[in-house]
Amino acid sequence: MNRPLVIAHRGASAYAPENTMSAIKKAVQLGSDGIEIDVQLSKDGHVVVIHDTTVNRTSNGNGKVSSMTLEQLKTLDFGSWFSKEFKNEPICTLEEVFDYLKDWDGLINVEIKKEWFQFNSIEKRVVELIDKFDIRNKIIVSSFSTLSLLTIKRLDKDIPTGILYSSPAKEFILLAKLFKIDAIHPWYKDVTKDMKEAAVKGNIKIHTYTVDDVVEMKKLAKLGVNGIITNIPDVALKALNNL
Template identity: 40%
Template sequence: MKRMMTILAASLAMTSFTGAAFAAEQGEAGKVISKQEQQKMVNIAHRGASGHAPENTMEAFHKGFEMKSDYIEIDVQMTKDGELVVIHDTTVDRTTDGTGKVGDLTLEEIRQLDAGSWFSENFTGERVPTFEEVVDEFRGKVGILIELKAPELYPGVEEKIANALIERNMATPNNNKIIIQSFNHESMKKSKELLPNLSHGVLTGGGWADVTEEQLAQFASYADYFNPTMSIVTDELVTDVHEAGMDIFPYTSRSQEQALRLFNLNVDGIITDYPEHVYHHPVKNS
C-alpha cells in the first residue's frame, strides 16, 4: 500500500508540471510563478496550435481556440489574383503538396493543395484558408494577431486587409482583439495610418539584440508591441520596451522550460506552438 501511494504521488508530481497546471512551478532562477502572475500572461497560439495541428490551417486555429488561447496568430499573403490567404512561407513547397510562390498562384490553384498531410495523415485534405474565412470564423471568439508576411512582395496588401476589417466593423477604437504585426516596419507605419484605432506591432529578429532606447521610441510612435525572437529577450530589454510604452510578446516558445524563462523575464505575452505551456485565460471584451 505504501509503495502504491509513493507511485501515485510521483505520478501526480509529474502531471502537475504539464499544461496550465504549473500554478506554482519554478523557473530557471527559482522564482515561484503564482497563479495571479499567470493570469496576466497573454497566450498566443503561433500559426494556431501548430504543435498539435498543421500550421495556419482551420484545424490549428480551432485547436488554439479550444485550448483557450487569448489570440491565434496568422500569417497573411496575397495570391496572383489579389486574394488574401493564410500561409507562412512565400512558397507553398513546405506546407502543401504543391510547388511555387504564393504570389505566382491563383486562389483556385492554392485551394486545390493539401495543406495537412505533411504534418500527419490525420490531416490529409486540409486546405490553405483565406484571410476572410479565418476572420469570419473566429471574430468575437478569440483575439487574432495578424502578421503581414513579406508585404513588400504584395503591393496594396495593407489596404486589402484594412478594407476587410473595416467592412466587418473590426477596426473600431479599443478593439483589443485585433493586432497587426510585421517584420516590415514601413508596412506597419502604412497599416497604422489606414487603421489608426487598431494595435500594431513590430517583429524583430536576432539582429535587434542591441536595440537602443531611441529606436524603441521611434517604434512606439506607431507601434504598441515590440515582438522579438525570444533569444534576445533579457530583463533589460523588457524594461526598456515597457519604458517606451509598448508591450512585448516574444516568439516562439516550444517547450515548458522556454515558457517559464519568459515568465521570469516579465514579458506581457508568449507566442507559442503549445498553448498548454502558458496559462489560459479569456481576452477581455473591449
C-alpha cells in the first residue's frame, strides 16, 4: 500500500507559529511530503501568508490584512503569541516562501482565503508567482471559494486545484469533475469509502484535513486517501511509514 502524502498544516504548526517561515522550515526539517499555507492580499497587492482576515489572533497588532500595506504588516510580531522563542517573527510573503522552497521537491498547497463576495486580484498574483518560480509541477491551489479555483483555471488550466469543504456532500466530487478541479479537500471525519470510490472513478485526489490523531491517520491511509494534512508531520510520518 502506498502511504498518503503527509502535508504540514500551515507549516509544522504544532512546533512553530503557523504560516511563518519558522513553521515552513520546521516542516522541511521534519521530512514532510508537502506544506499547506494560507494566503491573502495586502492593501498594496502583496500575497502574504496568513490564515485569518485580521492580524489580531496571530500578531501583536489589530486590523484587517486587506487594510494594511506589506510594510505595515512587516512591523508586527507574528511569533510571540506562540512562544517567546519566536519573538519578532515577521509575516512572510508567498514570494519569500516560493524562493525558500524552490529547490525542495515536496508539494506546496497554497490555500486562497477569501471572504464571500470579496473581489481582488489575488488569483492573478498567485499565478504570476507560480510562473516566476516555474514551480507548476509541485503546486496545488486550494480554496473554499469555487470562484477562486475557476479563476485560477481560467488564468492557467495546467495549475492543479483542490476544492475545500466541510460537509459530507458527494456533490463536491461532481462539482470537481464538472469544473475540472483536480482534488477535493474534505474534513477528515467526512471521508468515506463511497467518497473514495467516486473520487477514483472521477480521477480526483483526496487530501483531507486536519488530522492529528494517529488512529484516524491509519484509518484514512487504509481508505486510500492521497494526502493527510496535519499539524504534526513527524508523528504522521512515523505512523504511516510503519503501515
